[in-house]
Amino acid sequence: MEALKMYIGGKLYSGHGRGYTNFEPANGNPFHTVSTADPSDFERVLESSRQGQKEWAEMMPVERGRILRKTADLLRLYNDELAELEARDTGKPISETLVVDIVSGADCLEYFGGIAAGIEGEYMDLGGDFAYIRREPLGVCGGIGAWNYPLQIACWKSAPALACGNSMIFKPSEMTPVSAVKLAEIYSEAGLPDGVFNVIHGDAEIGKMMVAHPDIAKISLTGEVGTGKAIMKNAAHTLKHITLELGGKSPIVVFDDADIEEAVYGAMLGNFYTQGEICSNGTRVYVHKSVKKLFIEKLVEETRKLKIGNPLDPKTQVGALISEDHFRKVMGYIDWAKINEVELIIGGERFHVPDCKDGYFVEPTVFVGKSDDLKIVKEEIFGPVMTILEFEEEDEVIERANNTPYGLSAGVFTRDLRRGHRVSNKLEAGICWINTYNITPVEIPFGGYKNSGLGRENGWAAIDHYTQRKTVYVAMEKMQNPFE
Ligand code: NAD
Numbered sequence: 167m168e169a170l171k172m173y174i175g176g177k178l179y180s181g182h183g184r185g186y187t188n189f190e191p192a193n194g195n196p197f198h199t200v201s202t203a204d205p206s207d208f209e210r211v212l213e214s215s216r217q218g219q220k221e222w223a224e225m226m227p228v229e230r231g232r233i234l235r236k237t238a239d240l241l242r243l244y245n246d247e248l249a250e251l252e253a254r255d256t257g258k259p260i261s262e263t264l265v266v267d268i269v270s271g272a273d274c275l276e277y278f279g280g281i282a283a284g285i286e287g288e289y290m291d292l293g294g295d296f297a298y299i300r301r302e303p304l305g306v307c308g309g310i311g312a313w314n315y316p317l318q319i320a321c322w323k324s325a326p327a328l329a330c331g332n333s334m335i336f337k338p339s340e341m342t343p344v345s346a347v348k349l350a351e352i353y354s355e356a357g358l359p360d361g362v363f364n365v366i367h368g369d370a371e372i373g374k375m376m377v378a379h380p381d382i383a384k385i386s387l388t389g390e391v392g393t394g395k396a397i398m399k400n401a402a403h404t405l406k407h408i409t410l411e412l413g414g415k416s417p418i419v420v421f422d423d424a425d426i427e428e429a430v431y432g433a434m435l436g437n438f439y440t441q442g443e444i445c446s447n448g449t450r451v452y453v454h455k456s457v458k459k460l461f462i463e464k465l466v467e468e469t470r471k472l473k474i475g476n477p478l479d480p481k482t483q484v485g486a487l488i489s490e491d492h493f494r495k496v497m498g499y500i501d502w503a504k505i506n507e508v509e510l511i512i513g514g515e516r517f518h519v520p521d522c523k524d525g526y527f528v529e530p531t532v533f534v535g536k537s538d539d540l541k542i543v544k545e546e547i548f549g550p551v552m553t554i555l556e557f558e559e560e561d562e563v564i565e566r567a568n569n570t571p572y573g574l575s576a577g578v579f580t581r582d583l584r585r586g587h588r589v590s591n592k593l594e595a596g597i598c599w600i601n602t603y604n605i606t607p608v609e610i611p612f613g614g615y616k617n618s619g620l621g622r623e624n625g626w627a628a629i630d631h632y633t634q635r636k637t638v639y640v641a642m643e644k645m646q647n648p649f650e
Contacts (some may be wrong), residue, residue, distance in 0.1 A: 167187070167197065167198060167199060167211065168197075168198050168199075169198065169199050169201065170188075170198035170199065170200045170343055170347060170367070170412070171201050171203065171346060171347070172201055172202075172203060172207070172211075172347070172364075172365055172366050172367050173346075173347050173350035173351065173363075173364060173365040173539045174207075174210060174211050174214050174361075174364045174365075174366070175214040175218075175360045175361050175364070176332065176353075176354050176359075176360030176361065177360075178347070179201075179207075179210075179365065179369070179417070180201045181201040181202050181203040181204065181207045181366070181368075182203075182204040182207055182343075182369075183201070183202030183203050183207065183368055183372075184202060184255060185199060185200060185201050185346075186199075186200050186202065186310075186340070187199050187200070188200055188255070188290045188340070188342075188343060188344075189489075189524055190254050190257070191256065191257030191472035191485075191486040191487060191488050191489060191525065192254070192257050192476060192477050192478075192485065192486040192522045192525040193205065193517075193524055193525050194490075194523075194524030197254065197255065197344075198343070198344065200340075200343050200367050201365045201367060202273075202364040202366075202368040202369075202372070203367060203368050203372050204284070205375070207259065207366065208366070208372070208375050208379075208603070210599075211335055211364050211366050211384075212306065212335070212359070212379065212381055214359075214361035214364055215306040215333045215334070215335050215361055215362075215364055216306055216333075216542060217361050218333045218359055218360060218361025218362040218363075218364075219303070219305055219306055219331075219332060219333035219361070219362065219590050220457065221359045221361075221362075222329040222331060222333060222358075222359055222362045222564075223303050223327070223332075223603045226283075227282045227283040227285065227331075227495065228282070228283040230279060230282045230283075230328065230329065230331065231278075231279040231282030231283045231329065232279070232357075233279075233353075233356050233357045233358050234275045234276075234278055234279030234282060234325060234328060234329060234356075235275065235276055235279035235280070235621050236280075236356035236357060237275045237349075237352055237356040237358070237414065237555065238272040238273070238274075238275035238279060239272075239274040239350075239356075239357055240352045240356055241271055241272040241275065241321075242268070242269070242272050244348075244352065245264065245266065245268045245272075246267075248267075248268045248317065248345060248348060249263035249264040249267065249268055250263075250478065250637060251344050251345060251348065252267050252268070252316065252317055252344075252345050253286045253477045253478055253485070254344075254477070254478070255316065255342045255343075255344045255345065256313065256316065256342055256440075256454070256485075257441070257475050257485045257486035257487065257488055257525070257526070258440045258441065258443070258477060259475075259479075259482040259483060259484065259485045259487045260477055260478050260479075260480060260482070261480055261481070261482060262439065262440060263481065264480075266318075267315060267317055267318050268317060270318050270321075270606075270608070271318050271320070271321030271322075271349070272315050272321075272390070272625070273607070273608045274318075274321045274322055274325045274608045275321055275325045276609075277325070277608040277609065277624075278325040278328070278628075279325070279329065279495050281329055281478075281565070281626070281629065282329040282330075282563050282641055283327070284300070284392050285301055285330065285629060285633070287299050287300045289603075293641075294642050294643065295639065295640060295642050295643070296640050296642070297637055297638060297639045297640065297642050298637075298638050298640075299635050299636065299637050299638070300615070300636045300638065301330070301629075301633040301634075301635060301636075302331075302454075302464075302633060302634055302635075302636050303330050303331035303332040303406060303632070303633060303634075304330075304332055304383040304384045304632060304633065304634055305332060305333075305381075305382075305383040305384075306332065306333050306334075306335065306381060306382050306383060307323075307327045307332045307333070307334045307335075307382065307383060307384040307385070307386065307632065308334070308335050308336075308337070308376040308377070308382045308384065308385045308386070309323035309324060309327070309335070309336040309337070309338075309385075309386050309484045310337050310373050310376065310385060310386070310387045310388070310397075311323070311336065311337065311338045311339050311342075311346070311388055311389075312339050312388040312389045312445075313339035313341035313342040313488050314440060314443040314444060314488070315343045315440075316338050316344070316346060316447070317341065317345035317346070317348075317349060319338075319388050320336055320345065320349050321337065321349065322388075322608075322623050322624060323336065323386045323388075323623070324336060324349070324353075324363055324410075326623070326624075326628035326629060326632050327386075327632045328335050328358075328362060328363065328633070329629070330629060330632040330633045330634075331408060332383075332384075332632055333361060333362045333363070334362070334363050335364050335365075335366060335376065335382070336350075336363065336364070336365050336366075337365075337366050337367070337368065337372055337373055337376060338365065338367070339389075339555055340367065340368065340369045341488055341489060342488075343367050345381075346365045347365050347597050349363070349365075350363050350364070350365045360390045362440070363534075363629050370393075372384075372616075373393075373397075374400060375449075377397050377400040377401050377406070378400060378404070378600075379404070379534040380404045381403075382406065383406065383407060384406055384407035384408065384631075384632070385397060385401060385406055385407075385408050385409075386408070386409040386410075386411075386621075386623075386631075387408070387410050387411065387412075388411040388412075388445075389411075390412060390413050391414065391546075391572075391617050391618070394410040394412040394617075394619065394620075397410065398410065398620075399412075400473070406629070407612075407634075408620060408621065409619075409620060409621030409622070409623065409631050410614075410618045410619040410620045410621065411612075411613060411614070411619050411623060412445070412617065412618050413443070413445055413546045413548070413572065413574070413617075414445050414446055414447070414546060414572045414573075414574030414575060414614065414618050415449055415450060415544065415545065415546050415572045416436075416446060416447060416448045416449065416450070416565075416572065416574055416575040416576055416577070416595065417448060417450045417451075417452055417567035417576050417577070418432060418433055418436055418448035418450070418451045418576070418577035418578075418579070418592070418603060419557075419563050419576070419577065419578050419589065420433075420451065420452065420453045420454060420457065420461060420579045421454050421560075421579060421580040421585065422454040422456045422457050423580055423582055423585075424454075424457070424579035424580050424581065424603070425455055425502045425579070425581065426460050426461055426464055426613065427462060428579060428601060429453075429579040430461060430464045430465045430468055431468075431605040432448075432560065432577055432579060432599075432601070432602060433448065433451050433465065433552060434465070434468060434469065434472075435531075435602070435603050435604055436439045436448035436449075436603040437449060437451075437530070437550060437551070437552040437560050438469070438472060438483075438484060438530045438552075438578060440513050440549060441484050441485050441486065441487055441527075442496075442530075442547070442548065442549040442550035443487065443488065443548050443549065444604065445548075445574060445618075446574050446575040446597070446604055446606070447604070447617065448575070448576070448577050448603055448604075449546075449547065449551065449552055449553065450538075450553060450555060450567070450570075451552055451553065451555065451558060452545055452555050452556075452557045452563050452566065453522060453554055453555070453557070454556075455556050455557065455558050458554070458556050460513075461554070461565060462511060462532075462534070462554065465554075466511060466512050466532070467513075467531060469513070469530050470512065471530065472530055472532075474517045474519065474527055474529065475519050475522075476519055476521050476522050476525075483617065484527070484529050484530060484550065484591045485561060486519075486522065486525040486526045487526040487528060487549060488526070488631045489526065489615070490526060492518075492526070492548070492549075493516075493526035493528065493531060495547075495548075496528055496547055496548070496549030496550075496551065497516065497528065498553060498579050499541065499542050499545070499547045499549070499551060500514050500531055502531050502541055502542065503540070503541075503542050503604065506540070508533045508534070508535055508540060508542065508553075509533060509535075509538075510531070510532075510533055510537075511532040511533065511534055511535040511554070512530070512531065512532050513528075513529035513530050513531030513532060513550070514531045515528075516528060516529075516531050517529050518560045521586065528549055528550055528551075529550070530550040530552075531550055531551045531552070532551075532552045532553075532554065533551070533552070533554070534553070534554045534555075534556075535553045535554070535555050537606070538555060538566055538569065541551070543555065544570070546572070552617060554604055560585070560589065564593065567593055568592075568593065568594045570616075571616055571617040572614070572616060572617050572618045573594045573595050573596060573614055573615030573616035573618045574595060574596055574613075574614040574615075574618035574619070575595050575596065575597045575598065575599070575604075575614075576590070576595040576597075576598045576599070577598070577599045577600075577602075578590055578592040578593070578598065578599070578600050578601075578605045579600075579601055580600075580601070586600040586601070587600070589617065594615050594616060595608070595614075595615055595618075596611075596612070596613045596614045596615050596618065596619070596622070597611075597612060597613075606624070607624075608624045608625070609624070609625055610624060610625050611623070611624055611625040611626075611627035611628070612625075613627075640646075
């Protein structure tokens with residue numbers, strides 16, 4: 167078992183907290199002994215981040231961009247090694263991490279590396295006098311990550327923060343602490359000045375310290391709705407900027423004119439990828455009454471083919487859930503549905519993988535619900551559990567799709583161009599996909615409506631969330647005594 171340190175001031179650093187052991191979800195084996203931060207380490211990381219930020223903000227933006235783009239190149243160079251670590255840490259299939267997790271992080275660094283030198287201010291002519299508006303960094307920012315896409319989340323938060331001249335203290339989820347440290351080492355290798363990207367380990371207590379500290383100007387969280395609300399409340403004491411990327415219970419609407427094969431693939435991608443542990447998953451699948459039978463037949467045929475297995479086997483398509491607690495939570499929903507006689511179409515059991523005896527594997531599971539008022543239709547399960555619901559009218563399905571406190575994403579499958587746009591316009595979600603699902607390239611803003619979050623990650627929108635505008639008014643005439 168390896169020791170995993172923190173990363174402060176350009177070096178690996180042993181924290182003085184109690185530490186803990188993290189486990190590989192696929193087999194329950196201890197993975198790392200993780201060193202954690204205590205309050206004295208926290209002061210140290212803050213000092214390092216304050217210093218790093220000053221130096222970083224004084225560099226030419228084009229130089230900052232070059233370092234971010236170099237980091238992207240190095241991430242791609244180390245892709246396979248990082249993909250294996252990420253698969254072991256999260257339990258998700260290496261067939262995914264090899265082509266998505268690291269690559270999307272690298273894309274994000276490349277994108278914001280390109281933008282760094284293009285962040286412009288504004289100028290306003292005031293009839294002789296004038297004003298200009300600078301976009302200044304916020305200072306030291308805090309990133310707090312979830313466990314489902316650890317490296318991607320670290321990149322999605324740090325790349326825009328750094329492009330704008332901030333430094334970042336990143337706390338990965340305590341369940342998946344490994345890849346953030348690797349990212350920090352790669353940033354240093356690419357030439358990032360010490361202290362600009364620091365990593366500390368620990369649980370919610372360290373997260374709370376970050377949120378409470380007056381010297382941290384912004385917190386960006388990826389996590390549960392409850393955590394987002396707690397952070398918003400705690401951030402009020404120091405009036406911090408916050409970005410919250412939270413949970414969801416998103417709808418996918420399949421109209422009678424949809425290409426059913428396409429809709430089935432969309433629903434599978436939006437429910438079973440990363441064994442269902444994706445915030446934007448479309449777990450309420452509304453299918454028009456006239457195509458429901460066809461949709462279910464095709465879905466069952468395709469779902470049956472999915473290979474559940476050891477995440478490190480390149481053929482595996484569905485890996486292990488993150489932890490025993492989470493496994494129990496997901497199985498709890500499945501058992502609730504079975505006890506309450508919700509129709510089970512496929513799956514619904516723990517899956518035993520011979521070479522991963524203690525792994526938390528769950529079969530891709532599909533229920534058909536008779537009402538939207540079921541617990542499995544209302545609450546985020548965050549596992550491979552889909553519920554199909556029947557509808558007949560467009561207005562009806564829009565109302566039902568929107569009848570949730572969440573609003574992260576939505577999908578519409580139809581061949582009718584006008585209907586695709588009309589329905590998307592009416593869905594209360596931060597991102598809508600037409601005839602596809604869960605595609606999130608860095609160029610487009612990502613984030614939630616309603617309880618699914620605040621602020622946006624990715625795209626130019628992220629720049630707004632990592633800068634503050636300063637207006638400078640310049641007088642061109644001699645100042646007169648205003649009281650004369
Ligand atoms: P979580 O909310 O339990 O934890 C997220 C992070 O917050 C962890 O690092 C944790 O240590 C920290 N934390 C917990 N309580 C805190 C507090 N009071 N103050 C400060 N920090 C605190 O979430 P999770 O279980 O790691 O992740 C799963 C959740 O994340 C799901 O709800 C999922 O939908 C959501 N998620 C959202 C997105 C998105 O982009 N919208 C992406 C991935 C996951």
